[in-house]
Structure formats: C-alpha cells, structure tokens
Amino acid sequence: MKSKDRNYFKILRAGINTTYQDLGRNNLYHIGIPFSGAMDKRNFQLLNSLLQNDYNSPVIEFAYQGPHLKYFGKDIFFCISGNVSFKIITKEGVIDGNSYQCYFLKNGDEVDIRSTNKSVYGYFSINGTFRVDYYWGSCSINTQAQIGPNNGNKFSRDLEIEIIDINNSFNKRKLDYFGSTIENIRVIKGTNYDYFSESSQNKFFKESFKITKLSDRMGMRLEGPKIENIVDPNIKSEGLVKGVIQITSAGDPIIMLSDHGTIGGYPKIATVISADYDRLVQLTPGSNIKFKDVSLEDAETLYKLYQMETNNLISQIK
Amino acid sequence: MIKNILNLGDAALYCDFGSDVNQEINSNVIKYFYHIKKLNLKGITNLTPSYNKLIISYDLNIHSFLSLKKKIENIEIKENNKLEKNLIEIPVCCDNDFALDIERVENKLKLKSEIILEKFFSKNYFCYMTGFVAGMPFLGDLDQEMRLKRLETPRVKVPKGSVGITEQFCNIYSFETPGGWNILGNTPQNIFDSSNQSNPNLVNPGDTIKFYRITLDQYNEIKR
Numbered sequence: 001m002k003s004k005d006r007n008y009f010k011i012l013r014a015g016i017n018t019t020y021q022d023l024g025r026n027n028l029y030h031i032g033i034p035f036s037g038a039m040d041k042r043n044f045q046l047l048n049s050l051l052q053n054d055y056n057s058p059v060i061e062f063a064y065q066g067p068h069l070k071y072f073g074k075d076i077f078f079c080i081s082g083n084v085s086f087k088i089i090t091k092e093g094v095i096d097g098n099s100y101q102c103y104f105l106k107n108g109d110e111v112d113i114r115s116t117n118k119s120v121y122g123y124f125s126i127n128g129t130f131r132v133d134y135y136w137g138s139c140s141i142n143t144q145a146q147i148g149p150n151n152g153n154k155f156s157r158d159l160e161i162e163i164i165d166i167n168n169s170f171n172k173r174k175l176d177y178f179g180s181t182i183e184n185i186r187v188i189k190g191t192n193y194d195y196f197s198e199s200s201q202n203k204f205f206k207e208s209f210k211i212t213k214l215s216d217r218m219g220m221r222l223e224g225p226k227i228e229n230i231v232d233p234n235i236k237s238e239g240l241v242k243g244v245i246q247i248t249s250a251g252d253p254i255i256m257l258s259d260h261g262t263i264g265g266y267p268k269i270a271t272v273i274s275a276d277y278d279r280l281v282q283l284t285p286g287s288n289i290k291f292k293d294v295s296l297e298d299a300e301t302l303y304k305l306y307q308m309e310t311n312n313l314i315s316q317i318k
Numbered sequence: 319m320i321k322n323i324l325n326l327g328d329a330a331l332y333c334d335f336g337s338d339v340n341q342e343i344n345s346n347v348i349k350y351f352y353h354i355k356k357l358n359l360k361g362i363t364n365l366t367p368s369y370n371k372l373i374i375s376y377d378l379n380i381h382s383f384l385s386l387k388k389k390i391e392n393i394e395i396k397e398n399n400k401l402e403k404n405l406i407e408i409p410v411c412c413d414n415d416f417a418l419d420i421e422r423v424e425n426k427l428k429l430k431s432e433i434i435l436e437k438f439f440s441k442n443y444f445c446y447m448t449g450f451v452a453g454m455p456f457l458g459d460l461d462q463e464m465r466l467k468r469l470e471t472p473r474v475k476v477p478k479g480s481v482g483i484t485e486q487f488c489n490i491y492s493f494e495t496p497g498g499w500n501i502l503g504n505t506p507q508n509i510f511d512s513s514n515q516s517n518p519n520l521v522n523p524g525d526t527i528k529f530y531r532i533t534l535d536q537y538n539e540i541k542r
Contacts, residue, residue, distance in 0.1 A: 029364040029375070030351065031519045032449035032492075032510075136515055145452040145493065147512050188327055236339055237456065239366025239373035239449075241330045262366060262449040263456075271327030274378055296383055299328035303378050 007073030007128075007163040011155055015067040015113060017217065018155040019141035020058045020132050020148065021123075028136055029262045033147065035242060036140040036259055039121045039217060039281040040082065042310050047081040047123045049314045050102060050173055058132050058139045059125040060161070066113025066122055067155060076166055077102045078111060082122030082282075083179050086113040100175040102127070119179070119282040127170040131162035142259055144218060175317045182279045184292045185272055188299055190245065192267035195231040203227070204269060208288040209253060215285055217259040222289075226251035229267065237265040243272035243280070257281060273299040275306040319346045320372075323390060325383050329363075331374040331390060339369040339458075339486070344446045347372050348523045352402075353395055361386075367523055368447045369456075404525045405442075408490070408505050410481050411537035416504035418480070419469070423500050426466045435531065437464055438502060443488060445525045453492035453510025455521040460486050472498030479504045481529070490521075503531075506540040 021044070024037020038044035038061055048057050060067070066084065079102045080086060086097045089110040097103055097111075099122075105111070116122045132139035132149045139149055146152030150159070193201070209224035233249040240246075244256045246266035255272060256264075258281075272280055273294060283289060294302070319335060326332040333350070336343045351367040354374070361380030366373040376386055412420070412435055420431050427434060443457035460483060468484045473496060476482070480491040482499025489499060492509035509520045521527060532540075 026363045027355075027365065029366040029373075029449065030355075030447075030523070032452040032454055035364070135512060145510075145512070147452070152512075188325070191324055191326055191332055236337075236369050237447075237450075238368040238371040241326055241364075241373065241375055243327055261451060263368060263447065264450070268326070273328050296325050296328055300378065300382055303328065307379070 009069040009161040013068035017063040025138035043081040084122040128166040187270035190268035195267040220255040222253040275302040333372040410503040412503035418501040468498035
C-alpha cells in the first residue's frame with residue numbers, strides 16, 4: 001500500500017493506560033486469562049452504536065488522560081464516550097468537543113483528549129475499523145499478561161494507529177446523555193461472609209470506604225474500617241470473578257476488576273452486582289462508597305433494568 | 319460428587335466439592351471441568367477449576383442462577399471416566415542466582431540445601447489447577463518435611479520462571495508478578511505461549527510434572 005493511501009492516527013501523546021478494547025475474551029479463566037474488555041461496557045456499546053459500527057468493534061480506552069492524536073488520510077468521523085474533555089485542532093482553529101457527538105476530521109487535523117471529568121475511563125473510535133490482531137477472539141490488550149495487539153502493551157508516543165476500513169454510508173448522529181453515577185454500590189453477600197465478626201459485617205454495610213490510588217484495570221483497593229476475620233485470613237485458593245470483594249490479611253477490601261488474577265486465597269465478603277459494575281469502575285480514587293446488600297433475585301432484575309436502560313439510550317441516538 | 323452449589327455474585331455458580339485439598343477431590347473437579355467444557359453450553363462464559371471448587375461464570379442475558387444450577391445438577395459423570403494425564407519434564411537450575419530463598423528454607427526446615435533439592439527433585443507432582451496469572455501451575459504434594467509457610471513479606475517482583483514452594487504445593491511463575499512463595503530455582507522453559515492459541519499452557523490441570531536439575535551452562539544453552 002502506498003503511504004498516501006494509508007489512513008492512520010499518529011500518537012503525539014499516549015495518555016494514561018491507553019489500549020484497544022472490545023467485549024473481551026471468554027472461557028480462559030482455567031488457564032489464568034481474565035475477561036479483560038472495555039471496563040465500562042455501557043460506554044463501549046454507546047460508542048459503537050453512535051458510530052454505526054459492529055457491536056463488538058475495537059475501540060480505544062484511556063484512563064484519566066487520553067491520547068493526543070494527529071490524523072493522516074481520507075475524511076473520517078470520530079466520536080468519544082464517557083465524561084471527557086477534548087479539543088479538536090484544525091487549520092480553521094481549535095474547538096471544544098462534546099462526548100456522544102460525532103465530529104469530522106480531515107488530513108492533518110488533531111484530537112487532543114485532555115481528561116476524563118469526575119470519572120476514570122473514556123472511549124474513542126471512528127466510523128470504521130482499526131487494524132488489530134485477535135487473540136482468542138478478542139483484540140483487548142491485557143498488559144499484565146502481555147496479550148493482545150501492540151504486543152500486549154499500552155500505547156506509546158509515535159505509535160501509528162492504522163485504519164483498515166472506513167464506513168462511507170455513515171450518518172452523523174448524537175446522543176444527549178450526561179452519564180450516570182452512583183454512590184451506593186449494591187452487592188450480594190459472599191461465600192465467606194461468615195468469616196467476619198458481626199461488628200465487622202455491620203461496619204461493612206454501614207460505614208463508607210475510600211477508593212485508594214492503588215486501583216487499576218486489575219483491581220480497586222479500598223480503605224476504611226478494618227474488617228476483622230474471626231476464622232482464617234486465608235482460604236484454599238479458588239477462582240475469582242469480576243466484582244468479587246476479597247478482604248486482605250490486613251483487613252482491607254479489594255474489588256477484582258476486568259484484568260484480575262483468576263485465582264485468589266483471600267476470603268470473599270461480597271460481590272458487586274452486574275448492574276453496578278460499569279458505574280463502579282468509573283469512581284475515582286478519593287471517592288467514598290457505601291455497600292448495600294441486595295438479594296440474588298433483585299440483582300438479576302436490576303441487571304435486566306440496567307440493560308433496558310442502555311438499550312433505551314441507544315434508541316435515543318439521533 | 320458436587321456437594322453443594324451456591325451463587326458467587328449474580329453471574330457465577332460456586333460448585334463445592336468439599337473442603338479438603340487432595341488429589342481425589344481435585345480429580346473430580348477436573349473431570350467436571352472437562353465434561354462441562356466439552357458440552358459447550360451456550361451462555362457459559364468461564365469455568366474455573368481449583369483444588370476443591372469449580373466456578374462457572376455465565377451470561378446473565380442467557381441464564382439465571384436457578385435454571386443453570388438445575389442444568390449442572392443434572393449432569394452425570396461416569397465414575398470410570400478416566401482423566402487424561404500427560405507427563406511433562408521441566409528443567410530447573412538451582413544456581414545461587416536463582417535459588418532466592420534457599421537459605422531461608424534451610425533454616426525453616428532445618429535441612430541442608432543438598433538434601434532439600436534432592437527431596438524436591440525425587441518426586442513427581444500433580445497439577446491441581448492453573449491460573450492467577452496466565453499459565454501458572456499449582457502442583458503438589460511436597461513431602462511432609464518439605465512444607466513451610468510463604469514469605470512474611472511477599473516480593474514485589476518474582477522473576478519469570480521461578481520455581482517456588484509453600485505448604486504442600488509448588489509452582490512456576492509463568493510471568494514476573496508479585497508473590498510470596500519460597501524460590502528454589504528457575505526454569506528456562508517457557509510456561510505460557512500466547513502464540514499457541516489452541517494450547518498456550520505447558521502444564522494443564524491433571525498433568526504430572528517431573529522436575530530435573532540442570533547446570534547454569536545448560537540453562538543458558540536452553541535460553542539461547
């Protein structure tokens with residue numbers, strides 16, 4: 001391919017933990033590979049819907065600060081989801097962009113994704129397809145196990161993001177949406193709930209916990225009242241799932257997130273319900289959260305409602 | 319063989335095979351794991367076998383806890399269903415640079431290093447499970463007099479290829495990760511190969527491992 005036929009972004013600044021993500025990979029826990037995939041699935045879905053891409057198309061995920069990209073190639077549209085501040089730099093000038101709106105880019109234009117606001121993750125994509133390699137059916141980059149495109153590493157400066165396909169029958173669309181946040185995280189009691197003293201069980205649901213800076217795609221460490229173990233600080237190592245809350249030997253909760261280790265030996269006090277996962281991962285270090293106990297039946301219903309809400313948002317895209 | 323099925327959160331079944339850790343219970347877990355894997359049930363997103371538990375993750379859009387629980391309870395596994403076992407030989411170098419915790423192990427077990435290594439290399443080990451990080455095998459069982467606890471303070475970085483022991487188990491660090499096992503040596507062999515997508519793990523649950531000792535020269539030769 002001649003270089004003038006190429007369509008690509010050059011990375012002028014990589015941003016923080018910038019990676020390709022899609023819906024992730026299944027059925028590999030038994031060999032030690034987690035789901036991975038976009039942390040906030042709702043924003044992932046909204047972005048691909050806005051861009052009229054296939055529902056599992058690769059997108060670029062970033063945390064706190066996104067990349068600064070310069071575009072080379074044929075005319076293209078891009079869109080950003082999440083609560084994100086960004087600038088579009090063209091020969092005509094600089095404008096501030098809005099999330100959930102599609103923008104036009106010409107050869108030489110730039111997108112500078114400055115920051116996520118009161119949230120962690122944002123998503124960037126185009127009306128087309130990035131050139132990615134697939135590992136076990138997914139292009140999600142798992143930096144811990146170095147699986148995925150770009151040798152399983154996060155993006156770095158000067159990397160070129162290749163586009164293999166642009167959708168020419170694209171209609172520019174937008175969504176009026178300002179995101180959704182929560183303060184109470186709903187959980188189901190865990191399989192080792194009775195490992196903890198009654199007063200600690202009460203504290204777990206009554207007091208608040210602070211999200212610490214030791215939080216990433218693998219897990220979220222919390223700080224708050226110490227949770228006292230009255231049985232054994234360890235269990236025989238067993239499987240973990242997304243959203244499960246373990247209590248470390250020091251008595252602190254740690255929530256497993258999308259790139260988590262697949263096996264662990266700390267007792268499980270509770271598990272975050274599926275309906276609250278997308279909003280949990282968007283909470284920034286320093287935020288305080290409270291846990292609320294719900295039944296399994298309620299959790300199943302709440303998940304259906306959450307999915308209906310997402311579908312409703314998709315139907316509002318105009 | 320499954321004693322009890324609970325829920326782990328709202329999207330996983332927690333199948334309990336007992337509380338002991340032994341090869342009989344674990345073999346049952348592994349038989350169920352391979353059997354369910356072969357059934358290729360729609361909406362199952364992950365199976366995680368461990369010493370005595372099997373966790374089955376599922377897509378909430380397709381299953382609810384009660385309906386899937388019933389399905390799993392109705393699975394019958396024949397007693398004579400034999401587990402497929404491979405014997406895998408893995409070279410380990412115990413040169414000073416690799417045997418990071420040999421002095422600690424000597425002190426704790428009150429055995430000379432040569433005796434410790436002789437005991438370690440004289441046995442075959444059974445693979446109970448793989449995971450935590452991609453490809454890491456959890457192997458057992460060590461002789462009674464070889465058992466000791468983890469490091470009081472885990473290492474922030476255990477070198478890739480490290481072979482460690484704790485309690486009745488040994489493992490191989492397939493990647494550089496944090497960890498607290500007592501490190502006796504290092505293998506030059508690749509334990510996880512992401513380019514081999516059909517079988518990335520060198521060791522799989524149910525396999526038997528035979529470690530054999532190599533010199534530093536042999537180590538470097540294999541690495542090359």
